[in-house]
Amino acid sequence: MALLNDEIRTNLVEVFGKMKEEVTIAVFTKEDGCETCKDTLDFMKEIEEVGEKIKLEEYDMEKDSKKAEEFNVEMTPSIVLLDSEGKDNGIKFYGIPAGHEINSLITGIIEVSGSGEDVPSALKERIAKIKTPVDIKVFVTLGCPHCPGAVAKAHKLALENPNIRAQMIEAQTFSELSDKYNVSGVPKIIINEDNDLVGNQPIEKFLETIESL
Amino acid sequence: MGFELNFDSSSLKSNTKKIEENVIYDVLIIGAGPAGLNSALYATRNGLNAGLIADKYGGQVLDTSSVENYLGYESIPGEDLVGAFREHVEKYEIPIKKDSRVEKVEKKENRFFLSMSDGTELKSKTLIIATGSKPRKLNVPGEEKFSGKGVAYCAICDGPLFQGRDVVIAGGGNSAVEAAIDIAKIANKVYLVQRSVLRAEQALVDKLETLNNVEIRLGTQVKEIYGEKLVKGIKVYNKVEDKEFDIKADGIFVEIGSVPNSGPFKDLVETLPNGEIVIDCSCNTSVPGLFAAGDVTTVPYKQISISSGEGAKAALSANAYINKLK
Ligand SMILES: Cc1cc2nc3c(=O)[nH]c(=O)nc-3n(C[C@H](O)[C@H](O)[C@H](O)COP(=O)(O)OP(=O)(O)OC[C@H]3O[C@@H](n4cnc5c(N)ncnc54)[C@H](O)[C@@H]3O)c2cc1C
Numbered sequence: 001m002a003l004l005n006d007e008i009r010t011n012l013v014e015v016f017g018k019m020k021e022e023v024t025i026a027v028f029t030k031e032d033g034c035e036t037c038k039d040t041l042d043f044m045k046e047i048e049e050v051g052e053k054i055k056l057e058e059y060d061m062e063k064d065s066k067k068a069e070e071f072n073v074e075m076t077p078s079i080v081l082l083d084s085e086g087k088d089n090g091i092k093f094y095g096i097p098a099g100h101e102i103n104s105l106i107t108g109i110i111e112v113s114g115s116g117e118d119v120p121s122a123l124k125e126r127i128a129k130i131k132t133p134v135d136i137k138v139f140v141t142l143g144c145p146h147c148p149g150a151v152a153k154a155h156k157l158a159l160e161n162p163n164i165r166a167q168m169i170e171a172q173t174f175s176e177l178s179d180k181y182n183v184s185g186v187p188k189i190i191i192n193e194d195n196d197l198v199g200n201q202p203i204e205k206f207l208e209t210i211e212s213l
Numbered sequence: 214m215g216f217e218l219n220f221d222s223s224s225l226k227s228n229t230k231k232i233e234e235n236v237i238y239d240v241l242i243i244g245a246g247p248a249g250l251n252s253a254l255y256a257t258r259n260g261l262n263a264g265l266i267a268d269k270y271g272g273q274v275l276d277t278s279s280v281e282n283y284l285g286y287e288s289i290p291g292e293d294l295v296g297a298f299r300e301h302v303e304k305y306e307i308p309i310k311k312d313s314r315v316e317k318v319e320k321k322e323n324r325f326f327l328s329m330s331d332g333t334e335l336k337s338k339t340l341i342i343a344t345g346s347k348p349r350k351l352n353v354p355g356e357e358k359f360s361g362k363g364v365a366y367c368a369i370c371d372g373p374l375f376q377g378r379d380v381v382i383a384g385g386g387n388s389a390v391e392a393a394i395d396i397a398k399i400a401n402k403v404y405l406v407q408r409s410v411l412r413a414e415q416a417l418v419d420k421l422e423t424l425n426n427v428e429i430r431l432g433t434q435v436k437e438i439y440g441e442k443l444v445k446g447i448k449v450y451n452k453v454e455d456k457e458f459d460i461k462a463d464g465i466f467v468e469i470g471s472v473p474n475s476g477p478f479k480d481l482v483e484t485l486p487n488g489e490i491v492i493d494c495s496c497n498t499s500v501p502g503l504f505a506a507g508d509v510t511t512v513p514y515k516q517i518s519i520s521s522g523e524g525a526k527a528a529l530s531a532n533a534y535i536n537k538l539k
Binding site: 003004008011015039043096098099100102103106107110120122123141142143144145146147148149153171172178182183184185186188196198199200202203204 | 215216217218219220221222225268269271275276292312313314330331332333360361362363364365367369370371372373374375376442443444463464
């Protein structure tokens with residue numbers, strides 16, 4: 001099942017044309033008990049095809065457990081975006097980034113390639129000051145129009161500071177995890193397990209929460 | 214779960230220009246819903262040096278699953294409609310500042326000074342406020358506590374999380390009935406609870422009445438939302454029977470209209486007690502050089518077509534004002 005149609009493909013060729021450096025999409029799947037693994041992998045193959053500077057690496061959660069450990073991959077399907085040096089910047093997607101989330105995937109790829117938008121200098125300084133490890137989970141549904149904004153902000157923070165890592169989590173694919181974190185509104189943002197924000201919050205709000213940890 | 218892609222080409226493709234701190238713009242437009250976007254179109258086409266500021270680029274229409282009353286489109290997903298608006302506006306290369314909020318506005322010697330949430334300061338000769346509205350709250354016990362834990366305000370976002378569950382929709386206007394129809398497709402049971410009578414368009418009510426997992430409770434007021442970690446149900450009061458009773462449900466979608474986003478401007482401009490910015494039929498406010506358009510104003514009927522028309526009018530009024538300054 002192809003997800004990209006001709007119109008989106010043409011647009012993506014143009015968008016990916018702006019990429020400064022290469023980006024590797026590392027996809028982790030599993031043979032059994034993963035309903036959306038195949039769709040996710042097929043979708044990423046389509047994305048690889050339209051981006052000259054995009055490479056795809058396929059990993060099996062069990063056979064490549066070392067790699068999974070290296071990138072802190074805990075569930076499948078999952079996608080880690082690696083920069084041109086093969087480095088993990090803490091930017092991850094759990095579940096297929098289809099529906100509206102194609103937008104956060106593309107933003108992520110552009111950001112990791114080094115062609116992202118600048119953060120205003122006042123915010124940049126605040127982000128640089130964060131010294132403690134921060135883990136941001138952003139729960140989304142694929143039909144949610146303002147979820148990609150929240151995901152992109154979390155990913156941006158991860159890119160700006162190596163102490164921060166951020167994951168999109170598709171709530172229906174990982175329904176047990178969603179129940180564990182009481183997700184019944186999206187985007188739901190969980191910072192270091194017990195701090196939560198609901199809604200597409202401004203980046204300052206993320207920072208306030210992180211600074212109060 | 215459908216994977217169908219909702220590709221946002223305008224925001225990913227655009228090399229939009231940035232708003233500069235050291236420029237004095239002819240007009241700054243706050244808000245990028247139908248009103249702000251149409252203001253931007255008319256302002257740039259009239260040769261004004263304009264800038265557009267948007268917290269949520271596209272406004273409320275992004276949260277609308279399908280629009281069926283915009284002239285020329287029988288039925289179009291809200292985000293496709295607003296995507297077309299944005300693409301049109303971007304043809305004129307207007308500088309846009311996204312994802313940031315205006316926190317305060319001051320007027321000093323015929324200049325407007327805007328303080329932004331990211332710490333930047335912007336300046337202009339005229340200003341158009343098109344900040345729209347946000348969902349009205351029920352203001353009942355439990356609503357705040359369970360917000361995002363079963364209490365929801367965006368049906369197309371949070372609907373999928375209630376697959377196979379029981380859901381209450383509070384309200385009786387178009388958006389409530391649309392939400393009930395949408396959520397009935399996946400929920401086990403939907404209760405539509407409305408204080409008075411249904412006010413939605415007949416076409417929608419007819420559709421609602423064909424669904425057999427929807428129960429409509431009119432004359433019924435929500436009194437309390439209760440639960441533990443998550444919502445477990447609501448307490449309601451029925452006026453006709455003068456009785457209180459319980460509806461067990463896993464979620465409640467509040468669709469009872471909207472309140473204007475006029476908070477940052479209340480010290481500067483005249484508003485009604487309900488928060489609406491007072492305008493005349495040329496979109497003038499109580500402050501010379503300050504115009505307002507769309508849902509945030511006293512204009513009756515909050516609709517996409519009305520807001521976009523008002524936006525055009527505000528830009529034309531700003532243009533006339535600037536011409537008089539020259
Ligand atoms: C679920 C739903 C369904 C609807 N269905 C229909 C329909 O079918 N047909 C129809 O005609 N209408 C419909 N409406 C109503 C319609 O969406 C609104 O009337 C219209 O969007 C109002 O346009 P606006 O430009 O005035 O404001 P909005 O669309 O609310 O846009 C306001 C803009 O201002 C920004 N903003 C707010 N505060 C600030 C700030 N402080 N700083 C910076 N930016 C700010 C926002 O981010 C946004 O960009 C629906 C509304 C909802 C919620």
